Amino acid sequence: MTHTVEKIGGTSMSRLNELRDTLLIGGREGDDLYGRVFVVSAFGGITDLLLEHKKSGKPGVYGQFANSDTGHGWHDALTEVSQAMIEAHEAVLGHPGDVEQATDFVRNRIEGARNCLIDLQRLCSYGHFQLSEHMLQIRELLSGLGEAHSAYVTVLMLQRAGVNARNVDLSGWRDDGHYTLEERIMKAMEGVDPAAEMPIVTGYAQCAEGLMREFDRGYSEVTFSKLAALTGAREAIIHKEFHLSSADPKLVGAENVRKLGRTNYDVADQLSNMGMEAIHPKAAKTLRQAQVPLRVTNAFEPGDPGTLIDDQPAETPAVEIVTGLDIVALEVFEQDMVGVKGYDAAILDVLTRHGVRIVSKVSNANTITHYLDSSLKTMRRVEDDLAKLYPQAKISSRTLSMASVIGRDLSTLCVLTRGLQAIAEAGYESIGATQGPRNVDVQFILERNDLEPVIAALHGAFVSPQAKQKLKTAA
Ligand SMILES: Nc1ncnc2c1ncn2[C@@H]1O[C@H](COP(=O)(O)OP(=O)(O)O)[C@@H](O)[C@H]1O
Numbered sequence: 001m002t003h004t005v006e007k008i009g010g011t012s013m014s015r016l017n018e019l020r021d022t023l024l025i026g027g028r029e030g031d032d033l034y035g036r037v038f039v040v041s042a043f044g045g046i047t048d049l050l051l052e053h054k055k056s057g058k059p060g061v062y063g064q065f066a067n068s069d070t071g072h073g074w075h076d077a078l079t080e081v082s083q084a085m086i087e088a089h090e091a092v093l094g095h096p097g098d099v100e101q102a103t104d105f106v107r108n109r110i111e112g113a114r115n116c117l118i119d120l121q122r123l124c125s126y127g128h129f130q131l132s133e134h135m136l137q138i139r140e141l142l143s144g145l146g147e148a149h150s151a152y153v154t155v156l157m158l159q160r161a162g163v164n165a166r167n168v169d170l171s172g173w174r175d176d177g178h179y180t181l182e183e184r185i186m187k188a189m190e191g192v193d194p195a196a197e198m199p200i201v202t203g204y205a206q207c208a209e210g211l212m213r214e215f216d217r218g219y220s221e222v223t224f225s226k227l228a229a230l231t232g233a234r235e236a237i238i239h240k241e242f243h244l245s246s247a248d249p250k251l252v253g254a255e256n257v258r259k260l261g262r263t264n265y266d267v268a269d270q271l272s273n274m275g276m277e278a279i280h281p282k283a284a285k286t287l288r289q290a291q292v293p294l295r296v297t298n299a300f301e302p303g304d305p306g307t308l309i310d311d312q313p314a315e316t317p318a319v320e321i322v323t324g325l326d327i328v329a330l331e332v333f334e335q336d337m338v339g340v341k342g343y344d345a346a347i348l349d350v351l352t353r354h355g356v357r358i359v360s361k362v363s364n365a366n367t368i369t370h371y372l373d374s375s376l377k378t379m380r381r382v383e384d385d386l387a388k389l390y391p392q393a394k395i396s397s398r399t400l401s402m403a404s405v406i407g408r409d410l411s412t413l414c415v416l417t418r419g420l421q422a423i424a425e426a427g428y429e430s431i432g433a434t435q436g437p438r439n440v441d442v443q444f445i446l447e448r449n450d451l452e453p454v455i456a457a458l459h460g461a462f463v464s465p466q467a468k469q470k471l472k473t474a475a
């Protein structure tokens with residue numbers, strides 16, 4: 001029997017000491033401890049501080065460094081990460097000797113990165129060297145710090161508990177190699193015996209193609225899926241803070257959600273489009289092609305089989321998940337658009353140039369509206385570019401939210417009609433709604449403040465009628 005490859009996300013990593021007593025060791029002894037390769041993300045919030053906040057876009061070290069010509073804001077930001085990393089390992093490591101080693105490790109890496117950035121800034125004060133040409137490498141360098149730290153801490157903790165854990169650092173720190181992702185993984189795994197040792201692999205992997213450039217945030221899952229595919233894992237498992245549930249348990253209450261026993265890659269793609277990464281879409285593709293079965297489990301309930309994800313259709317139509325995200329609606333209205341081609345392509349071109357992620361879109365005779373995952377600041381730049389292209393057009397951006405009801409097969413369920421009714425009954429209004437003929441998702445456009453109660457209302461209507469009843473009686 002071969003090994004499994006298992007990824008632990010950042011939210012769960014912040015509770016590493018609990019993971020030791022559930023997932024990592026639990027009741028296991030001897031050989032039972034092994035046969036599992038773990039891929040770890042940075043502790044919760046660390047990558048946000050290193051790069052930028054995943055949801056709000058608030059700049060971290062990278063953002064500050066990118067924006068500062070001469071400013072020193074990034075220095076403070078780097079010091080802040082260092083403190084956050086130390087707090088993260090102090091919270092999970094029990095032994096003072098381990099804490100000391102981990103703190104030394106953080107200081108070493110952070111100061112190493114700081115010196116590298118200072119040198120680069122100095123070099124780029126000469127006209128021949130452009131900082132802008134190095135921003136991607138800086139992003140790579142910074143992201144790797146988070147996972148190098150969490151893997152190091154995990155190994156310290158496990159070795160202290162008597163496990164034969166081995167640090168597999170793919171972050172390429174001070175290494176001269178120029179490897180592809182595949183070479184980097186295979187080289188690091190050479191001589192590692194998962195049957196006798198527990199490899200703890202960094203979710204960040206330095207590689208020629210650039211993990212950040214190719215996949216950006218959520219990249220640990222890409223390393224995880226490649227590792228599982230390349231080493232012929234028996235199963236790939238993603239451990240999360242909760243079971244993959246019918247709605248965010250933090251939002252509608254853990255007692256009201258239903259665990260998904262099984263779903264497919266189509267649903268996983270819809271979830272990642274909504275910013276809720278059940279699995280990174282590129283990672284899903286790798287596993288699907290390598291025919292490695294994927295499971296999503298609750299890291300703190302290791303006995304539970306969790307959710308199996310494959311490419312099978314549903315046996316019966318059902319709503320599986322209600323989720324949502326904040327969006328910006330970019331509206332381009334121009335009377336002259338009627339019957340003219342090319343507007344859409346030009347808008348897409350501008351959005352691509354500014355790196356804006358499109359969630360969804362609608363159009364009619366003279367208006368194209370894109371629903372975007374972006375900040376208003378970026379939208380101003382997009383609007384300026386569009387105004388130059390189409391001086392007659394009325395271009396506007398508006399902050400809104402989108403709730404989405406998702407399932408492998410929503411046919412016959414009248415999700416659009418019933419959803420609109422549920423929203424109205426709860427006292428809210430949907431500004432727009434879309435249901436496609438493929439029937440895997442229905443999207444409701446809402447005012448920003450209405451998203452959370454509307455998710456609760458939709459979840460009540462489609463998944464947990466008892467909870468809805470309770471809400472009503474309470475009201
Ligand atoms: N449908 C859902 N099922 C489970 N968790 C969800 C769902 N929607 C949102 N979440 C939230 O996602 C958060 C992060 O989950 P997790 O995948 O563990 O994070 P990470 O990306 O750090 O691995 C959880 O704390 C939970 O509140």
Ligand SMILES: N[C@@H](CC(=O)OP(=O)(O)O)C(=O)O
Binds near residue numbers: 008042217218220221
């Ligand atoms: N820490 C990285 C990589 C990652 O995959 O994280 P998580 O597993 O916590 O989503 C990020 O935030 O992008």
